[in-house]
Amino acid sequence: MTATEFxxxxxxxxxxxxRFVRDTTVGAAPPPSSVVGPWAWMREHLFTGPVNIAxxxxxxALFLWVVxxxxxxxxxxxVWSGVDRESxxxxxxxxxxxxxxxxxxxxxxxxxxGSYPLPERWRVDVFFxxxxxxxxxxxKLDAPRRDLGAxxxxxxxxxxxxxxxxxxxxxxxxxVETNLWGGILVTIVCSAVGIVVSLPLGILLALGRRSSxxxxxxxxxxxxxxxxxxxxxxxxxxxxVMLPLFVPDYLQPDKLLxxxxxxxxxxxxxxxEVVRAGLQALPKGQYxxxxxxxxxxxxxxxxxxxPQALKVTIPNIVNTYIGLFKDTTLVVxxxxxxxxxxxxxxxxxxxxxxxxxxxxxxxxxxxxxFICCYxxxxxxxxxxxxxxxxxxx
Amino acid sequence: MxxxxxxxxxxxxAVAIGAGAASAQTLNNVKQKGFLxxxxxxxxxxxxxxxxxxxxxxxxxxxxxxxxxAIFNDPTKVKFVPLSAKDRFTAVQSGEVDVLVRNTTWTxxxxxxxGLNFGAINYYDGQGFLVRKSLKIASALELNGASVCVxxxxxxxxxxxxxxxxxxxxxxxxxxxxxDETIKAYEAGRCDVFTTDASGLYAxxxxxxxxxxxxxxxxxxxxxxxxxxxxxxxxxxRDIVQWTHYAMLTAEELGVTKANVDTMLKSENPxxxxxxxxxxxxxxxxGLTSDGAYRSIKHVxxxxxxxxxxxxxxxxxxxxxGQNALWTKGxxxxxxxxx
Numbered sequence: 001m002t003a004t005e006f007x008x009x010x011x012x013x014x015x016x017x018x019r020f021v022r023d024t025t026v027g028a029a030p031p032p033s034s035v036v037g038p039w040a041w042m043r044e045h046l047f048t049g050p051v052n053i054a055x056x057x058x059x060x061a062l063f064l065w066v067v068x069x070x071x072x073x074x075x076x077x078x079v080w081s082g083v084d085r086e087s088x089x090x091x092x093x094x095x096x097x098x099x100x101x102x103x104x105x106x107x108x109x110x111x112x113x114g115s116y117p118l119p120e121r122w123r124v125d126v127f128f129x130x131x132x133x134x135x136x137x138x139x140k141l142d143a144p145r146r147d148l149g150a151x152x153x154x155x156x157x158x159x160x161x162x163x164x165x166x167x168x169x170x171x172x173x174x175x176v177e178t179n180l181w182g183g184i185l186v187t188i189v190c191s192a193v194g195i196v197v198s199l200p201l202g203i204l205l206a207l208g209r210r211s212s213x214x215x216x217x218x219x220x221x222x223x224x225x226x227x228x229x230x231x232x233x234x235x236x237x238x239x240x241v242m243l244p245l246f247v248p249d250y251l252q253p254d255k256l257l258x259x260x261x262x263x264x265x266x267x268x269x270x271x272x273e274v275v276r277a278g279l280q281a282l283p284k285g286q287y288x289x290x291x292x293x294x295x296x297x298x299x300x301x302x303x304x305x306x307p308q309a310l311k312v313t314i315p316n317i318v319n320t321y322i323g324l325f326k327d328t329t330l331v332v333x334x335x336x337x338x339x340x341x342x343x344x345x346x347x348x349x350x351x352x353x354x355x356x357x358x359x360x361x362x363x364x365x366x367x368x369x370f371i372c373c374y375x376x377x378x379x380x381x382x383x384x385x386x387x388x389x390x391x392x393x
Numbered sequence: 394m395x396x397x398x399x400x401x402x403x404x405x406x407a408v409a410i411g412a413g414a415a416s417a418q419t420l421n422n423v424k425q426k427g428f429l430x431x432x433x434x435x436x437x438x439x440x441x442x443x444x445x446x447x448x449x450x451x452x453x454x455x456x457x458x459x460x461x462x463a464i465f466n467d468p469t470k471v472k473f474v475p476l477s478a479k480d481r482f483t484a485v486q487s488g489e490v491d492v493l494v495r496n497t498t499w500t501x502x503x504x505x506x507x508g509l510n511f512g513a514i515n516y517y518d519g520q521g522f523l524v525r526k527s528l529k530i531a532s533a534l535e536l537n538g539a540s541v542c543v544x545x546x547x548x549x550x551x552x553x554x555x556x557x558x559x560x561x562x563x564x565x566x567x568x569x570x571x572x573d574e575t576i577k578a579y580e581a582g583r584c585d586v587f588t589t590d591a592s593g594l595y596a597x598x599x600x601x602x603x604x605x606x607x608x609x610x611x612x613x614x615x616x617x618x619x620x621x622x623x624x625x626x627x628x629x630x631r632d633i634v635q636w637t638h639y640a641m642l643t644a645e646e647l648g649v650t651k652a653n654v655d656t657m658l659k660s661e662n663p664x665x666x667x668x669x670x671x672x673x674x675x676x677x678x679x680g681l682t683s684d685g686a687y688r689s690i691k692h693v694x695x696x697x698x699x700x701x702x703x704x705x706x707x708x709x710x711x712x713x714x715g716q717n718a719l720w721t722k723g724x725x726x727x728x729x730x731x732x
């Protein structure tokens with residue numbers, strides 16, 4: 001670059017030696033402090049306009065109003081150890097009592113296993129471990145041999161769980177009646193069965209509903225509309241109270257089994273509608289394209305339609321799962337002690353009759369349900385993000 | 394369409410009634426199964442609730458264990474079926490449970506129209522009053538003008554109004570939709586008195602912030618006899634259920650306890666001998682062995698022991714015997730003679 005290229009350069013300086021030529025670009029000046037840094041961030045996100053400012057202060061006030069009290073109740077004033085109500089009641093020395101965690105510690109085993117016999121509880125632990133292995137193996141995307149994982153999860157695990165939990169006297173595992181099951185065990189069993197059974201069954205029902213065969217369509221429509229038309233409580237109540245009136249004693253299935261079948265069928269009907277929404281969202285060209293390639297119905301569904309349909313319905317499927325997970329608490333209506341019911345049953349125990357015991361029990365339940373549902377929703381989001389990469393290009 | 398529905402309903406009802414009255418074979422069924430199926434509460438302080446290990450405990454539960462002990466000589470051979478208030482009677486009718494001991498009030502309509510029979514009354518409950526000790530009241534008759542927290546739309550509310558009117562007291566009732574709200578309002582000082590069934594009052598009192606500042610008044614203003622329930626049509630089974638309770642009452646009356654029942658076997662008292670089966674064979678006509686009562690007492694204890702252990706002074710509830718004292722001590726618990 002020479003000075004001549006600059007048209008505004010004064011002619012008189014032409015013969016003077018060039019004193020300084022900049023041969024590197026000047027580093028970019030930092031942006032003004034009004035657009036970077038924490039202060040600017042706050043200005044942009046929290047204090048943009050009068051409405052925004054008002055909202056910020058209202059929320060801040062709400063936060064300050066709720067959180068210190070919550071922290072005080074849950075941690076600072078909480079009672080961490082003790083053997084009975086004496087440790088959690090209000091006395092002269094302890095005028096304020098927060099959460100009574102001693103109660104949760106005392107009853108934690110009951111909340112987990114229900115009335116499952118003490119010497120057999122290791123079987124429940126093994127079941128939890130097997131289930132955890134299955135879930136991680138199946139859901140972790142870079143896990144080795146995921147085909148084997150699916151086989152393990154859908155074939156080996158149900159059989160092993162049944163043998164472990166119910167018992168098999170030949171193997172030295174005494175039978176444990178399901179009326180002794182309870183707590184987290186029942187909640188996990190109910191939701192696992194509901195989740196695992198409802199997706200394949202729901203897909204079948206959805207395909208049946210869109211099928212051109214009248215028999216399949218009629219059956220699917222009647223089933224879906226009937227099950228969706230009644231509340232889950234009614235299904236459970238029917239299964240557990242009315243059924244025994246009509247069938248002879250020896251045909252009576254186990255109470256928990258009845259509830260499990262009820263939950264699974266109920267969830268399947270909802271799942272069918274979710275999947276159907278996905279099927280309908282696909283443009284007709286996908287079907288026609290698949291058919292023009294010469295694929296038969298099974299191949300078309302398996303290779304072209306379902307992968308796309310399920311992809312768009314993942315948020316709804318997980319939404320249904322989360323709803324189902326929380327709906328399992330309704331089994332209490334037929335006298336099955338799920339996790340929430342064990343807390344209900346324990347909190348009225350006069351041995352722990354103290355002012356904050358009930359609240360503590362419910363906080364514990366809330367934490368449990370929140371963790372489970374949050375994990376489900378986080379996993380779904382990661383899967384969604386991965387699948388969405390195809391659409392981002 | 395209507396006809397079809399009616400016909401279906403009639404058929405259903407016929408099947409239900411058929412199943413309900415079919416067998417007089419309950420004892421045989423129970424023996425065959427190897428355990429007693431007992432309809433239990435889904436959790437009621439002192440009457441039926443799981444402990445930290447998940448074992449069922451309580452007054453109603455121990456009644457079931459006593460029946461199982463009389464039949465099998467083993468109080469653990471009982472399977473508890475927790476039932477909600479709604480499905481408890483259907484469970485008895487359908488034979489899902491052999492006996493229902495679940496704080497169920499004996500009323501004429503339940504006794505005559507549901508295909509059920511009530512057995513012995515193992516707890517006389519009734520509506521009572523909880524007040525602050527600072528009011529310095531000793532009797533419900535001093536409650537003139539008091540404001541009373543009560544749950545809406547319950548018989549409790551009606552009983553309350555009747556009692557105040559009958560005793561010419563002025564009533565200011567404050568009603569709430571749920572029981573939790575009601576007790577919260579009482580605790581917050583909205584009213585002077587809280588009323589519900591007495592057994593519930595003791596349990597609620599423990600959950601108040603300062604339990605010691607509250608007391609239950611001695612008056613019981615309604616009749617809530619809580620008893621065992623069995624199906625119509627099997628009188629032998631009903632006898633077993635009834636006489637198990639009477640045997641435990643008789644044991645208390647005669648001073649036979651869980652601890653001394655073995656030495657009592659050598660007693661010369663003819664009443665004790667008849668109770669424990671060392672003289673006479675009173676168990677056999679019911680299909681039991683003659684030492685059925687001995688077994689119940691040995692494994693579970695007499696009525697007084699069970700009462701104190703589950704709801705009385707041995708428990709946090711500390712319910713006084715009151716109407717549930719033996720007839721010899723001014724209560725209502727009275728067993729027909731064993732002879």
